[in-house]
Amino acid sequence: MRNKQIGIAVVGSGRIGTLRAHMAARHPSVRFLAVSDKDPARASALAESVAANFSSGDNEEVVSRPEVDAVFVSTPEHDHAGPILQALRLGKPVFVEKPIALTLEDADRIVAAAEAAGVDLRIGYSRRHDRRWMLAKEQIVRGRLGRILGATARVYNTRAQMLQILERSPEATPILDVLTYYVDMACWFLEGIRPVEVVARGNSLIFKEMGYSAQDVTWAIVTFEDGAVVNLGVCYALPAKYPSHGQSARFEVLGTDGVILLDQDNKDSILFTDAGIPHAYVPGHTANMVFMQTNSSGDWAMGDFWGPIANETRSWLDHLATGRPCPHTTAREGRRTLAVTLAIEESARTSRAVRLEG
Ligand SMILES: NC(=O)c1ccc[n+]([C@@H]2O[C@H](COP(=O)([O-])OP(=O)(O)OC[C@H]3O[C@@H](n4cnc5c(N)ncnc54)[C@H](O)[C@@H]3O)[C@@H](O)[C@H]2O)c1
Structure with a gap:
């Protein structure tokens, strides 16, 4: 197997860009x-903390460096398209954080540019790279569930973390920014089968009072x-001090021949200390x-850094090398995942079923 030496650019030096770097x-x-x-x-x-070779306040300067072969785009959700298109124009493969974009117009421009340039673009749905979900996919691929009849998933977290997301990107709602992982997962498990209709309902009280349009709770079918x-x-x-420091989730897949139940609330891993535990995402x-x-x-x-983002980053770099x-x-x-999440937003807003285009 070949093992190329590669040059990497990371655009966006915030929380996640720091991990990628x-x-x-x-x-x-x-x-x-x-x-950058x-x-x-x-x-x-x-750059100093990871001993990088070069840094800049100008994305183009970093992306166009001749030593750079591929680019991580770790900017906020509403600022993905610009650096992606810069990299694609130069024929450099891109790894962008989820979601691909916040509008279908941006997503279409990105897909068209990648296909026209023949350059690979991947998206950071790090849930796929947690061993539990990866193993679930493996069982499905091996046919152990038979035909999938349905699935259910829900994810909870605190309002403290959601406010960090909303302050960065007010349009990045829990649906577009978080439920997107579970839409990605459902579509991955049902690979090759098209989602055709969405019905959703939601409730808004807490975030609305704070001036955001994000719903507090949303359920979709x-x-x-x-x-x-x-x-x-x-x-x-959930209340700011609820003990989840990220995603507390359940995912259940029901097949004709089998069932998978993933309990990822992590209530079995409790740390309690009078010394206080800092939050990795909420300063x-x-x-x-x-x-x-x-x-x-x-x-x-x-x-060292352990877990889904470590697996995901290493696996993409291995793929490039x-x-x-x-x-x-x-x-x-x-x-496609963006289209489903936008349809969930629309259905929850209008109380109508939304058909998805082919
Ligand atoms: N996979 C995961 O587990 C995971 C977790 C959290 C966030 N994310 C995703 O990662 C992305 C970034 O989130 P974050 O938490 O790192 O945000 P962040 O606010 O911590 O970092 C974003 C950084 O990008 C910089 N920036 C903004 N616009 C820019 C531009 N046009 N060019 C260059 N730099 C720019 C900001 O100054 C900031 O330093 C989002 O898409 C988010 O959804 C993924």
Whole structure:
């Protein structure tokens, strides 16, 4: 198997860009690393902490470096399209954080640009890279569930974390930004079968009072073309000090020959301490008790980063260096997931069923 040396750019030096840069800096095939941020001080601080070769406040300067072969786009949700299109124009493969974009117009421009340039674009649906969900996919591929009849999933988190997301991107609602993982997962498990209709209802009180349009609770039913029915729900409005420091989820898949029940509330992993536990995503937030492993990105331990984002980043870098296939969400899958989440938003807003186009 070939093992190319590669140059990597990370655009956006915030929470997730920082993790991507750390993982890239540790990867044995990465021989050049450049980082950017619209705030050049942030880029240079990250460059220093990972010993990157170059940093800038100008994305184009970083993406177009001749040593750079591929690009992570880790900017906020509403700012994905610009750096993606810059990289694609230069023929450089892109890994963008979820969701691909916040509008279908942006998603279509991105898919068209990737296809016209013949350049691979993947999306960071890190839930796929948690061992539990990866194993579930494996069982489905091996036929152990038979035909999938339906599924149910719900994800909870605190309003403290949702407010961090809303402050960054007010249009990035719990549906577009979080339920999107579970839409991606359902479509991955039902690979090759098209979602055709969405019915959703929601309730707004807490975030509305704070001036946001995001719903506190949303429940949706997505019907697939073969009749499979998938019930998806999200509540990111739990009290600020609820012990989840990320996603507390359940996912259940029901097949003709088998069933998979994933309990990812992590109530079996409790840390309690009078010393206080900092929150990886919410600055200044400390708790006495947390469900460990609820940080959906993963966790630092013993000087290294472990968990879904570590697996996902390493696997994409391996793919670039060796050509080995990787299971990351494709541009077209990301576009379809966005269409489903936008339909959930619309149905919850209008109280009408929404048909999805082919
Ligand atoms: N996979 C996961 O587990 C996971 C978890 C959280 C967030 N995310 C995704 O990661 C992305 C970033 O989230 P975050 O939490 O890192 O946000 P963040 O606010 O911590 O970081 C974003 C950074 O991008 C910079 N930035 C903004 N616009 C820019 C531009 N046009 N060019 C260059 N830099 C720009 C900001 O200054 C900031 O430093 C989002 O798409 C989010 O949905 C993924």
